Amino acid sequence: MLPKCLACAVAELVAKCLQAREMAYCPYSGFPVGAAILTTGGAIVTGCNVENASYGLTVCAERTAIQRAVAEGYRRFTAIAVTCDIKDSFVGPCGACRQVLMEFGTEWDVYLTKPDGSYRKTSLRDLLPLAFTPAHLQKN
Ligand SMILES: O=c1ccn([C@H]2C[C@H](O)[C@@H](CO)O2)c(=O)[nH]1
């Protein structure tokens, strides 16, 4: 894959998370969420929330995306863009998703994206301070 400029990669990532939100399966909440993950190699893997009649089995968009990415053979990531239908504020991933993303690196950029495509950049470190990570399980 050809390397892209960072601004181009972010623009594509944001566009893909908005597209992914269109695929959300959310008949119970009516709250569609889209996510798009950028791998270190420049590939983008998307996800949406997938709800279930047994409500607790619902999977968030961010976890759908990361699980899909890992299943496709990717392990190293640089960024995730996330969007929902809320227009007046930037909304972060839920706590469960923050922890699951942290499993695959502490240095993620996170683009909290509004439906109009505007975004606020933050980081997984800032979203999950003092995180418990795989490094804590390594023997000394
Ligand atoms: O970070 C989050 C938070 C919520 N949801 C989904 C789960 C559920 O389908 C709907 C309402 O909680 O939004 C996500 O996809 N990501």
Ligand SMILES: [Zn+2]
């Ligand atoms: Zn979540």
